[in-house]
Structures are given as structure tokens and as C-alpha cells.
Amino acid sequence: MIRKTRRLLPLLAAVLGAxxxxxxxxxxxxxxxxxxxxxxxxxxxxxxxxxxxxxxGFGRPVQTGSGLVAHExxxxxxxxxxxxMAEFPRAANVVDSLGTTRKDTLLTFLxxxxxxxxxxxxxxxxxxxxxxxxxxxxxxDARTAGWELAVDSVGERTPWGEPGGGPVEPIAGTTWFPQxxxxxxxxxxxxxxxxxxxxxxxxxxxxIRLATPGHRLDIxxxxxxxxxxxxxxxxxxxLLSVGLSELTYVYTPTPPAPExxxxxxxxxxxxxxxxxxxxxxxxxxxxxVCARLSxxxxxxxxxxxxxxxxxTTEPTEPAFVPTDPIQFEVRGVLAPEFLPKSPLGAxxxxxTLGLAVGTTVPESAxxxxxxxxxxxxxxxxxxxxxxxxxxxxxxxxxxxxxxxLFEPISFTFGSFVGPGRSGEPRLRLVLTVSDPVALP
Amino acid sequence: xRRAERLLxxxxxxxxxxxxxxxxxxxxxxxxxxxxxxxxxxxxxxxRALGSVGIGLLGTTVVPADPVGAVDLPIPTLALTLQxxxxxxxxxxxxxSFSGNRFPALGVSYPVRDWGVLTxxxxxxxxxxxxxxxxxxxxxxxxxxxxxxDRFRSEGGVSAVRLGFAHRVAPSLxxxxxxxxxxxxxxxxxxxxxxxxxxxxxxxxxxxSGRWSYxxxxxxxxxxxxxxxxxxxAAALTWSGALEADPSDGTAGESRSYDLxxxxxxxxxxxxxxxxxxxxxxxxxxxxxxxxxxxxPSVGGALKLGGGVEWxxxxxxxxxxxxxxxxxxxxxxFRLEAGTEGSESAASGGLGLLLLARSDGxxxxxxxxxxxxxxxxxxxxxxxFWRSTLSLRVAGF
Numbered sequence: 049m050i051r052k053t054r055r056l057l058p059l060l061a062a063v064l065g066a067x068x069x070x071x072x073x074x075x076x077x078x079x080x081x082x083x084x085x086x087x088x089x090x091x092x093x094x095x096x097x098x099x100x101x102x103x104x105g106f107g108r109p110v111q112t113g114s115g116l117v118a119h120e121x122x123x124x125x126x127x128x129x130x131x132x133m134a135e136f137p138r139a140a141n142v143v144d145s146l147g148t149t150r151k152d153t154l155l156t157f158l159x160x161x162x163x164x165x166x167x168x169x170x171x172x173x174x175x176x177x178x179x180x181x182x183x184x185x186x187x188x189d190a191r192t193a194g195w196e197l198a199v200d201s202v203g204e205r206t207p208w209g210e211p212g213g214g215p216v217e218p219i220a221g222t223t224w225f226p227q228x229x230x231x232x233x234x235x236x237x238x239x240x241x242x243x244x245x246x247x248x249x250x251x252x253x254x255x256i257r258l259a260t261p262g263h264r265l266d267i268x269x270x271x272x273x274x275x276x277x278x279x280x281x282x283x284x285x286x287l288l289s290v291g292l293s294e295l296t297y298v299y300t301p302t303p304p305a306p307e308x309x310x311x312x313x314x315x316x317x318x319x320x321x322x323x324x325x326x327x328x329x330x331x332x333x334x335x336x337v338c339a340r341l342s343x344x345x346x347x348x349x350x351x352x353x354x355x356x357x358x359x360t361t362e363p364t365e366p367a368f369v370p371t372d373p374i375q376f377e378v379r380g381v382l383a384p385e386f387l388p389k390s391p392l393g394a395x396x397x398x399x400t401l402g403l404a405v406g407t408t409v410p411e412s413a414x415x416x417x418x419x420x421x422x423x424x425x426x427x428x429x430x431x432x433x434x435x436x437x438x439x440x441x442x443x444x445x446x447x448x449x450x451x452x453l454f455e456p457i458s459f460t461f462g463s464f465v466g467p468g469r470s471g472e473p474r475l476r477l478v479l480t481v482s483d484p485v486a487l488p
Numbered sequence: 489x490r491r492a493e494r495l496l497x498x499x500x501x502x503x504x505x506x507x508x509x510x511x512x513x514x515x516x517x518x519x520x521x522x523x524x525x526x527x528x529x530x531x532x533x534x535x536r537a538l539g540s541v542g543i544g545l546l547g548t549t550v551v552p553a554d555p556v557g558a559v560d561l562p563i564p565t566l567a568l569t570l571q572x573x574x575x576x577x578x579x580x581x582x583x584x585s586f587s588g589n590r591f592p593a594l595g596v597s598y599p600v601r602d603w604g605v606l607t608x609x610x611x612x613x614x615x616x617x618x619x620x621x622x623x624x625x626x627x628x629x630x631x632x633x634x635x636x637x638d639r640f641r642s643e644g645g646v647s648a649v650r651l652g653f654a655h656r657v658a659p660s661l662x663x664x665x666x667x668x669x670x671x672x673x674x675x676x677x678x679x680x681x682x683x684x685x686x687x688x689x690x691x692x693x694x695x696x697s698g699r700w701s702y703x704x705x706x707x708x709x710x711x712x713x714x715x716x717x718x719x720x721x722a723a724a725l726t727w728s729g730a731l732e733a734d735p736s737d738g739t740a741g742e743s744r745s746y747d748l749x750x751x752x753x754x755x756x757x758x759x760x761x762x763x764x765x766x767x768x769x770x771x772x773x774x775x776x777x778x779x780x781x782x783x784x785p786s787v788g789g790a791l792k793l794g795g796g797v798e799w800x801x802x803x804x805x806x807x808x809x810x811x812x813x814x815x816x817x818x819x820x821x822f823r824l825e826a827g828t829e830g831s832e833s834a835a836s837g838g839l840g841l842l843l844l845a846r847s848d849g850x851x852x853x854x855x856x857x858x859x860x861x862x863x864x865x866x867x868x869x870x871x872x873f874w875r876s877t878l879s880l881r882v883a884g885f
Contacts, residue, residue: 081783082678082696084638086626353682354691397690425690478628480694484740485640485676487700487733488523488782 084482085340086353089331091475093467098326098446100467102306103388106318107456110190110296114167115267116459117179117258118299122366127299127459128213129256131270132190134293136245140286142278154279155288157241161273164232164256166224167266169372176225177260181234182216183243184253185209190294195302213255213298221259231271241274253294266371266458270295299459303368309468311359313376314452314461315368320388321450321464322381323473327433331477341481348434354478355430356423357450359464360471361413370414370460375406375453378426384447392449396428406453414462423476424450430477517873518577519830519866520618523775523782523822524731524746525645529553529792530593530611532569533856533879537838539794539814541771543710544722544755550595550881552611552650553753555664555710555724558597559654561605562850565883569593574874590615592877604655607666614646616674626682634691635683644674646702646731662712670704670731670748698739704748705729719758726751747777763801767814769794775821784823787830792818796836810840812858825867834862834875852884 109116115129142152162181186209192200193213199206209215219240224232236244244252258265272290306312311321330344337345345351357378364370380393395404407425412418432444452461465471520526529535530552531542538545542553549557550567558565568591575586595609620640625633652666676698682691710724728748735741755769770793775786796814803809813836820830838858845851860875 082640084678084680084694086628086636086680086694088628350696351694352692353680353694427690427692431692478691480680482678482680482694482696485678485696485698486741487674487744488525 081486081488082482082484083340084480085337086478086480087334087337089333089477089479090358091328091331091477093472093474095328096325096475097323097467097473099324100311100321102310102312102319102321104305104312104315104317104319105388106320106451107316108191108296109298109316109456109459110294112316112456112458113295114297114458115256115270115295116264116297116299117256117267118264119258120261121264123262124301125264125299125367126195126212127258127264127297129267129270129295129297130184130188130190130193130213131254131256131292132252132294133244133254133270133272134291135247136241136274136290137288140276140278140288142280142284142286144280150280152278152280155286156277156279157238157245158275158277158285159238160236160241160275162220162234162236162254163269163271163273164224164234164267165269165271166226166232167268168226168229176223177258177263177265178221178223179232179234180221180257180259181219181236182255182257183219183240184213184255185215185217185251187250188213188253190296193296193298195298195300212300216255219254224265236272264371267295267297297459301367303365303461306463307466309466310362311450311464311466311473312461313450313464314370314374314455314458316456316459318452318456319461320455322384322387323448323450324384325430325433325446325448327430327446331479333481337481345479345481347477347479349431351479351481352427352431352434352477353480354425354476355427356425356476358421358423358474358476359450360421360473361409361419362463362465362471363416363419364414364461364463368460370411370458370462372458372460373408373410374414374458374460374462375408376422376424376450376462377404377406377453378424378429378448378450380429380445381447381449382445384445387447390447393445396426404453409462411460419465419471421471430475517575517615517864517871518579518618518869519820519822519824519864519871520615520645521620521642522820522824522830522866523784523786524778525614525616525822527790527818527821528590528592528612528615528645529818530569530609530613531877532567532593532881533838533858533877534798534810534812534840536858536860536875536877537812537814537836537840537856538767538796538798539769539816539834539836540755540767540796541753541769541792541794541816543724543753544712544720544757544767544769546717546720546757546759546765546767550597550607550609552593552595552609552648553708553724553726554722555607555650555652555666555708556654556662556712556722558595558605558607558652559656559662559664559712561597561883562599563852563884564599565597565881567593567595567597567879567881569877569879571875571877573876576872578870578872580868600653604653604664607650607652607654609650609652609666609668610647611650612645612647613670613672616642616645618642637681637683639679639681641677641679642674643677644672646670646672648706650706650708652708660714662714663710665707665709667705667707670702670706670728672702673699674702674733675699698741699736700733700739700744701736702731702733704731706748717759719756721754721756723752723754726753744781746781749773749775749777764797764799766797767795773821782822784826786821787819787823790819790821792816798840800840804841808842808845812836812838812840814838820864820866823866824869828867830864830866832862832864834860834873836860838877846884850883851881853880853882855880 118127188198220234312319383390650666650668654664656662680694730745751773753771779785794816817833844853858877
């Protein structure tokens with residue numbers, strides 16, 4: 049009998065497990081013994097920020113993976129793209145006269161075409177523009193090169209012979225038509241290829257320069273197609289593509305430092321606006337809230353639904369005004385005492401793929417007449433500050449950095465109205481209060 | 489000793505099976521939102537089919553509500569009851585359907601020499617599982633009306649574990665009593681969810697929660713009078729001490745104490761023919777003692793009554809089959825809205841199949857199934873339900 053019982057109990061469990069349990073749900077008159085009230089509080093700058101500063105110099109153009117050319121853009125900006133191609137191929141598989149594919153290590157480079165891909169959306173020109181391809185004649189370091197210096201690393205600062213990547217030797221010119229969407233093309237002869245292919249030369253490199261004044265172009269890629277004569281079956285030519293080894297750009301002038309009443313984020317090197325939060329212990333409530341609770345209402349993590357920085361955009365320096373929407377984010381500054389070299393906290397918001405999510409602001413917001421209020425959510429940071437602990441159990445930092453997502457990404461940046469002016473930053477809080485849940 | 493070990497093993501196995509479900513497992517009514525919840529009758533499938541309030545059935549039973557029902561069980565017996573519900577709720581113009589399961593009753597009996605029968609039972613008392621949802625909008629200062637969903641979830645309930653003893657003092661008279669403890673817990677969770685798409689941003693939910701544990705003493709005494717095997721009269725009185733609700737750590741508020749009522753139940757069964765019997769039963773309790781602690785006063789006295797007829801002359805695959813019909817009605821003790829009173833009524837039918845019997849005819853294994861079709865209503869809420877109750881009783885292990 050006991051065996052039968054043992055068999056029966058799992059069977060009963062299985063029967064029950066197969067059934068779906070649902071809580072009867074009332075949707076009519078309020079049965080819940082709580083009276084929740086959600087309200088909004090806007091804190092002025094002086095009530096939530098104890099310190100603010102704008103820091104620059106984060107990242108270098110080489111980290112963007114893109115190039116930039118400009119000539120007298122808004123009357124003053126000059127930018128040249130510097131390129132170092134990858135090592136030329138030493139061998140190729142070639143079909144001989146018998147139709148057999150063989151490896152040929154005795155290649156002769158006849159000439160080449162350099163293809164330059166432009167970002168057609170950020171292009172400032174609607175008409176054709178002329179570009180020049182030039183060979184760099186001095187040693188340079190792609191990671192540290194700037195407008196004035198060819199090398200700018202610790203212990204070594206070497207200026208260019210001519211600011212902006214010079215002196216150079218002209219190679220070719222081309223005209224690019226933005227309407228076509230095609231790549232710009234430069235022709236390189238065998239002699240130039242011989243110089244570019246010599247990897248022992250540390251002056252190896254190309255400079256791409258915009259000759260048409262008043263414009264700016266972003267370069268998204270460079271490729272070199274080598275027309276090659278093999279030693280096998282010499283009647284044929286073979287096209288071999290060479291990618292980039294290094295791509296960077298140099299530009300002038302550098303943007304002026306922001307005024308004390310300006311916040312700034314973005315650019316290359318990037319700007320960050322660093323704020324130290326000093327949250328109040330309580331906030332005012334609206335009449336409905338004050339009728340329920342004693343006002344001011346203590347500010348607690350449990351009551352906080354949302355916290356967002358309300359920022360008013362303002363026109364950016366004309367030379368650096370964004371040409372594409374910019375994504376901004378806020379991160380915690382983990383060791384403020386080590387600024388500007390403090391590590392940053394993890395992104396506050398992730399999408400379903402685990403990628404950081406920022407707040408997108410259209411480029412028009414930084415153009416004259418386009419000023420608007422944008423909100424950058426910082427709920428996790430404020431919630432941690434109020435609870436006294438992060439989700440990981442660490443003490444939260446009150447210092448935050450307003451920065452561009454995926455920094456650095458473009459030499460353009462966004463400007464915001466800073467403290468002391470109309471439209472200064474504010475903190476928007478959405479809070480909910482309710483009676484505690486209680487027994488019937 | 490070996491028999492006692494087997495009995496304990498079965499009892500613990502059954503309790504282990506129940507542990508994740510924690511009687512009462514699943515709510516069966518939105519009306520559980522009223523007062524202390526919806527009273528649960530820990531009745532088996534046979535009693536459900538006959539409209540019983542829990543006592544007075546001819547034959548033997550092991551149910552929490554009846555301290556004397558096991559008095560004539562000469563061998564160890566385990567009884568387990570499972571219940572499923574399908575519920576259609578109508579609230580004004582809104583309707584919804586739900587389903588769920590529960591273990592309303594579990595019992596074990598063990599004869600102690602010729603002194604009597606010891607019982608250990610575990611049964612549901614009050615069901616407090618329900619949920620409320622309300623959609624609305626919140627106007628924020630920026631002028632945006634953000635859609636919200638307020639969700640209140642109540643999980644748990646009150647159950648009782650009882651140790652009883654029944655003794656036949658005379659061929660026509662048996663008495664019994666049980667003492668026990670109320671147990672169970674209640675978890676309340678309020679959540680306000682914001683439509684983050686409409687709000688164009690990240691707005692975290694608001695939550696407020698609490699948990700309380702129940703405790704308190706209870707005792708039941710009962711008696712059965714048999715006139716031959718033709719008529720049985722039974723009565724039981726259940727006393728309850730204060731039901732204490734103690735908050736767990738982190739829960740705001742103090743302990744609360746509810747005065748549960750004295751409950752009186754009586755029943756009369758009779759054989760009309762060799763295989764035909766009838767049952768009428770009635771119960772009454774005054775819940776007004778809970779009014780001091782409740783925001784919405786109870787209805788005070790709550791009456792329940794029911795009756796049914798059983799025919800045991802059928803057979804299925806050569807085994808004895810009982811066919812039952814019944815009806816019951818009960819006042820709901822708690823109000824959902826001021827000035828309204830609720831009630832539940834149901835018609836029932838059922839079957840009882842004897843799976844295994846001893847040579848003298850004593851049942852060793854039997855299964856009872858009851859199907860009820862009923863309605864509940866209180867204020868603007870009305871419910872139609874189907875409820876199945878399946879009981880299994882095994883003996884002789």
C-alpha cells in the first residue's frame with residue numbers, strides 16, 4: 049500500500065503543476081488600501097549642484113576611426129586627414145597560362161587608386177569640391193599628431209615643418225560630387241607607391257586636403273587598390289586592395305575653453321561637464337501632497353520614480369556646431385579627486401542587447417534659434433545617492449559627468465546654458481508617495 | 489512501530505507536497521478583498537457534493553472541520569483534497585475570467601488502541617489572495633499626462649493545523665475535540681507602473697510592500713448521535729482565540745489582533761432507503777468581533793446551510809459507485825462596499841468510487857469528485873464559478 053501511495057503523490061503534484069493559477073483581479077472601484085500620489089518637483093541649480101566644471105582633452109582624433117577635411121570652414125577651420133596605409137601584399141594567387149592558380153611572390157606594383165569614402169550626411173557642401181592627395185615628408189605619430197606637432201608624446205614633442213602635417217609633396221587631385229554618393233578617387237603612380245610601400249620609413253603617410261574653401265567633409269574610410277603585374281602570366285594584371293593602418297586628422301583652431309556659465313559635452317578631444325550633486329533632504333510638495341503628508345516631503349529612494357537633468361541647449365561655436373544628432377549620457381565619476389583621470393561608472397541605461405543608451409539631441413538644437421530644453425535621465429544615480437548605496441553595494445559618488453555617448457566620435461560638440469543664466473540646468477524629480485500597505 | 493513509521497512517512501510526504509502551495513494556495517474570488525478574506529470550508533469531495541458545512545455525514549471522514557468524523561476509522565487513514573476553480577468575474581461593465589487550484593484540506597487519522605482515533609488535520613480558513621488593477625493617468629508639471637497602472641497584490645491567507653481525538657462513548661454517541669493553531673501569512677504589494685513610452689523617458693515603478701504572519705489558538709468540540717444506522721445527528725462548536733497578525737522585519741505598522749467568531753455547526757443525516765440517504769446541515773458564526781479592527785465592518789452573523797442526497801446503489805467496473813446531488817448557500821461575512829452584503833450559493837453534483845475495500849467491506853481506498861456551479865455577489869461585483877473538488881482517501885498502510 050505504501051508503494052501505491054508513493055506513486056500517487058508525484059502524480060498529484062504533476063496534475064496540479066499542469067494547471068494554471070491566476071489571481072482573481074478586480075478592475076473596478078479602488079480596493080487597494082493605499083492612496084498613491086505622484087507629483088513632480090523641479091529643483092533649481094542652486095538646490096542640487098554644489099560644484100561644476102568643464103574639462104576637456106578626453107580622447108584623440110585617431111580614436112574616432114574617421115577623418116576630417118576642412119578649408120576655411122566658417123572662415124577659420126582647417127582640417128587635414130592623415131593616412132598610413134597597411135603593408136602592401138608580398139604575394140598573390142595568380143592564374144598562370146595553363147589555368148592553374150599559383151602563388152606569386154614577385155609582384156610589380158604598376159599604379160594604384162586611392163578611394164576615399166565621405167559621410168554624405170554630415171557634408172557641408174551641396175556642390176562639387178576639390179581635394180588634394182599629398183605625401184607626408186616628415187616622421188609622424190598617428191596617435192598623438194596635432195595641427196602643430198607631428199609627435200606629442202611623453203618625452204618627445206616634434207613640431208611639423210609646416211603646421212597641419214607639412215611639408216608635403218603633391219601626388220594627385222580629384223573632384224568629388226556629393227550628389228553621386230561615390231567615393232573620391234586619387235591616382236598614384238609607381239614611384240609614389242614605392243615610397244608608400246616602404247615600411248621602414250616613419251614618414252610614410254598621405255595627407256588628404258580639401259582645396260575648396262568654406263566646407264567641411266567627414267571621411268569614413270580609405271582604401272588603396274593596387275594594380276599589380278605578376279611574374280606569372282605577365283599579360284594579366286591583378287587588383288590588390290590595401291586597407292588602413294592608421295587614420296587620423298589634425299585641425300585648427302582648437303575650440304576656446306567654455307565660459308563659466310556654459311556646460312559642454314562632446315568634441316575631439318572631448319569635453320565633459322562634471323557636476324557634484326548636493327541633493328536636498330526634502331522637497332516641496334503640491335497642495336494635494338501637503339494635504340496628505342507634512343511638507344516639505346522627505347526625499348527618499350523609495351519615493352523616487354525619475355530624476356532627469358533639464359538642460360537648455362545653446363548655439364555651439366559655429367566651427368564646431370554638430371552636423372548630426374548627438375547622443376549624451378551621464379555617468380558617475382568614481383574617483384573625483386583624480387579628475388580628469390578618474391575612472392567612470394558603468395552606463396546608466398542599457399538596451400536589450402546590453403549596449404549603452406544615451407539621450408539623442410538633434411543637431412538643430414545647437415544651431416542659432418534652435419535652443420530647447422532636453423532631459424538627460426540620471427535616476428539610478430540619484431536613487432543610489434538617496435539610498436546611500438549602489439546596486440553593487442558600494443558607496444555612490446555624488447560627482448557625475450555629462451558626456452557624449454561613444455566618446456570621442458566627432459569634433460563637433462554640444463553646448464548648454466550653465467549656471468547663473470536664464471535656462472540654467474535644473475533637476476526634475478518625479479516622486480510617488482502613498483500610505484504604507486496595511487492589514488485590512 | 490512499523491505502522492506508525494509508515495503513517496508518519498505518509499503525513500510528511502503529503503505536507504511536503506503542500507509546502508509550496510501553502511494552504512490556501514490560490515484565491516477563488518475577487519471578494520477575498522473584503523475584510524479578512526473569503527472563508528474557506530475545508531470539506532472533502534463527498535461533503536462538497538452533498539452541500540455539507542463539514543459535519544454529520546454518514547460513514548467516516550477525515551476533514552479539519554469535523555473532530556468526530558474519524559471516530560469509526562479502525563485503521564490509519566490519509567485524506568487529501570484538491571480543488572480547482574474557474575471563475576468569471578463581472579464588475580460593472582468589465583468582465584474577466586480566472587482559474588486556480590488549492591489544497592483546502594489534508595487529514596491523517598490513527599486509531600489509538602481502543603481508546604479512540606487521533607487526527608492531525610491541516611485546512612484552509614480564510615483566503616486572502618486577490619489582485620486589483622486600475623489604469624489612470626498622472627498629470628505632470630510639463631503638461632504630459634502619463635498613463636499609469638496601479639496594481640495591488642494580496643497573497644496568502646489563514647489556515648489551521650489541528651490535533652484532534654474522537655472517542656465513541658456509546659454505540660449511539662461519539663464525542664471529539666481538536667486543538668490547533670492558526671497559521672499562514674499575508675503579503676501585500678502595491679506597484680505603480682508608468683508608461684515609459686508615453687512619458688518619453690525612464691520612470692521607475694513605485695512599490696510599497698508588507699508581510700505579516702498569522703498565529704492564534706483554536707479549538708473545536710463536537711458530538712455525533714447515531715440512531716442505529718439510519719439517522720445521524722451531529723454538532724460542532726469551534727472557538728477561536730485572537731488571530732494575531734505580526735509584521736515581519738521591514739514592514740511598517742504594529743501587530744494587529746482580530747477576534748475570530750465562535751462558530752456553531754449542526755447537521756442531520758438519514759437513510760431513506762438501503763442505498764439512499766439525505767443530509768441537511770447548517771452553520772452560523774458572528775463575525776462582529778472583528779469590526780474593531782476592520783475599516784469596513786462585517787455583516788455580523790453569517791449563516792450557511794446546505795443539503796444533499798446520496799445514492800450508493802450504482803457500480804462502475806464492478807466497484808461501488810455513489811451518486812450525489814446537493815445545494816448550499818452561505819452569507820459572506822465581510823463587506824466589499826458599505827451597505828452591501830454578499831452571499832454565495834452553489835448547486836453541486838458528484839461521484840464517489842470505492843477503489844479498494846477490506847474483506848469486511850471497510851473502504852481502504854476511495855475517491856470522491858464534486859462539481860459545483862455557483863454564484864457570488866457583493867455590491868457591484870458578481871461572480872459565476874465552476875469548482876471541482878477531488879478527494880482521495882487511503883487507509884491501511
